[in-house]
Amino acid sequence: MELFILALFLLSSLAHLSNAWPQPHQQRCSTLSHHPFFLQNTHSSAKFLKSTYYPAKALNATNTFNEIPLCEIYGSIPYGSNNTLTFVLWLPDQPHYNDRFLAVGNGGMAGYIDYVQMLSQFNTGLGVAVASSDAGHSALLNNVGMGAPGVYLPYLHDRDQVQAWIHDAISLFTPTAKHSNTTETKLTQAELNLMTNAVLDVCDEIDGVKDRVIEDPLKCHFDIDTLACKPNQQSTTCLTPSKLASAKAIYAGPRRSDNGKELYAPFALGSEIEWALQEGPLASAFSIPILQNLVYDDLSYDANTFNWASDVDTLDARAGTLIDENSPNLSTYRNCGGKLLVSQGWADPYNAAELPIRHLQDIQSFFHGDISDWYRLFMVPGGGHCGAASYYPQVPATYHVLEKLVEWVERGVPPESVLSSGPPDGSNTTRKLCPWPQTASLVGRDSDDAADYVCQ
Ligand SMILES: *[C@@H]1O[C@H](CO)[C@@H](O)[C@H](O)[C@H]1NC(C)=O
Ligand SMILES: *[C@@H]1O[C@H](CO)[C@@H](O)[C@H](O)[C@H]1NC(C)=O
Ligand SMILES: *[C@@H]1O[C@H](CO)[C@@H](O)[C@H](O)[C@H]1NC(C)=O
Ligand SMILES: *[C@@H]1O[C@H](CO)[C@@H](O)[C@H](O)[C@H]1NC(C)=O
Ligand SMILES: *[C@@H]1O[C@H](CO)[C@@H](O)[C@H](O)[C@H]1NC(C)=O
Numbered sequence: 001m002e003l004f005i006l007a008l009f010l011l012s013s014l015a016h017l018s019n020a021w022p023q024p025h026q027q028r029c030s031t032l033s034h035h036p037f038f039l040q041n042t043h044s045s046a047k048f049l050k051s052t053y054y055p056a057k058a059l060n061a062t063n064t065f066n067e068i069p070l071c072e073i074y075g076s077i078p079y080g081s082n083n084t085l086t087f088v089l090w091l092p093d094q095p096h097y098n099d100r101f102l103a104v105g106n107g108g109m110a111g112y113i114d115y116v117q118m119l120s121q122f123n124t125g126l127g128v129a130v131a132s133s134d135a136g137h138s139a140l141l142n143n144v145g146m147g148a149p150g151v152y153l154p155y156l157h158d159r160d161q162v163q164a165w166i167h168d169a170i171s172l173f174t175p176t177a178k179h180s181n182t183t184e185t186k187l188t189q190a191e192l193n194l195m196t197n198a199v200l201d202v203c204d205e206i207d208g209v210k211d212r213v214i215e216d217p218l219k220c221h222f223d224i225d226t227l228a229c230k231p232n233q234q235s236t237t238c239l240t241p242s243k244l245a246s247a248k249a250i251y252a253g254p255r256r257s258d259n260g261k262e263l264y265a266p267f268a269l270g271s272e273i274e275w276a277l278q279e280g281p282l283a284s285a286f287s288i289p290i291l292q293n294l295v296y297d298d299l300s301y302d303a304n305t306f307n308w309a310s311d312v313d314t315l316d317a318r319a320g321t322l323i324d325e326n327s328p329n330l331s332t333y334r335n336c337g338g339k340l341l342v343s344q345g346w347a348d349p350y351n352a353a354e355l356p357i358r359h360l361q362d363i364q365s366f367f368h369g370d371i372s373d374w375y376r377l378f379m380v381p382g383g384g385h386c387g388a389a390s391y392y393p394q395v396p397a398t399y400h401v402l403e404k405l406v407e408w409v410e411r412g413v414p415p416e417s418v419l420s421s422g423p424p425d426g427s428n429t430t431r432k433l434c435p436w437p438q439t440a441s442l443v444g445r446d447s448d449d450a451a452d453y454v455c456q
Helices: 002-020 025-030 036-041 115-122 159-167 189-207 241-252 272-277 281-295 310-323 331-335 354-366 401-411
Strands: 047-054 070-079 083-092 100-104 128-133 340-345 375-380 418-421 431-433 440-442 453-455
Touching (some): 025 047, 025 070, 083 115, 083 159, 100 115, 115 128, 159 310, 189 272, 241 272, 281 310, 340 354, 340 401, 354 375, 375 431, 431 440, 431 453
Parallel strands (some): 340 375
Antiparallel strands (some): 070 083, 083 128, 440 453
């Protein structure tokens, strides 16, 4: 993405500037744009909008403050035929800067700069310059970034903006499944709770640790039919035949109706409890708006008429070509010396947890074998969507990936494990996350201490 190229230019320019320029930091920051060195080295089409100096603790992102002083550069880059991407770059004061650069992405429909994420990366003590962008469109001009049925979203009608949203960044797109929405088929929260509890009763202890978490859901063989209602059984403690069919459909993931080909990965055992999101809200926020705005250009399009064979082809042609980023051909990235450390929660209610496993396997086959010298996937047992899952407050939800990435990129030491800490329940539990297909095995005494596990 152009942004990152620009940012790298800026950083190399500034490294040269720092010795030659004896003014105080604050003054340097405010006159940055006037310096000839800056102007000569900046990407020609980028526009410098303003710079602001923040002493330590002066910048407030929802009650988190910058721990070290920084110079904030605010700029824009034109793209496409008539579009603009806005970005922010934070440069830590010397001597806090360690020649490291980190770009923060967006979630969902993007369209805004994520200052909270930027600040949490800026404050890691690793001495990073941090950048973030709005991904080429503004949430404010797009229903504040909220999709909903019948709502016009201008950016989905502009090919350049759609492409900048996802295509020009490293990202995965989740085609949310919408499940049929009738009281007969829709699984209630009580039924979802029943399912997760039954699954945990059967599979929690497969790894030898009793903690109400499944270490490897692929080793769990749970027969959902054991929850089928028996004659005269109260349906609050069992599943009716149509509910069983719904549950099986979500576990299986969506398939083409004509040839049965898998369209999206299955949802994992142990993730059921937050499936209410799959049963409506995610379709309303993403799938239906994308169908109505981008694919059919018709705000009254009825998503219930979607044909799971012919319409899949239309969807792939009109949206997939612009936003699918799942090619296994990462040779340019690998050949540049890039390292990818991917993590995914097994109980993520937004993304099917097996998706990155499939992607890893696709990349391995593309490269004919082992790719662990540059690509490693860490699955998080009981982990949610980029953090904690609501039913697993005992599971550590801070993943110490950045330190591992730094060791890998700068010293060539690949991560053999990743520490996780800080569960929402406030306990001191830590765990060891392992490079897939390895999982953590308890070898010591304390199942709440990462040090007592090995990856194997
Ligand atoms: C920091 O920002 C929050 C709103 O995000 C505000 O409620 C709080 O008062 C601010 N704190 C200070 C010290 O300015
Ligand atoms: C370019 O974009 C601006 C702002 O969105 C808009 O006002 C203008 O009409 C556009 N021009 C063209 C030629 O599309
Ligand atoms: C599901 O059905 C309920 C009740 O008929 C309705 O209020 C809701 O909007 C529907 N949700 C979706 C996503 O279709
Ligand atoms: C993979 O991508 C590279 C760089 O874009 C390209 O040169 C190469 O032909 C691609 N390989 C395959 C098998 O598509
Ligand atoms: C967590 O560890 C700290 C430091 O060792 C200790 O003071 C605290 O009591 C522990 N908290 C819990 C909930 O065990």
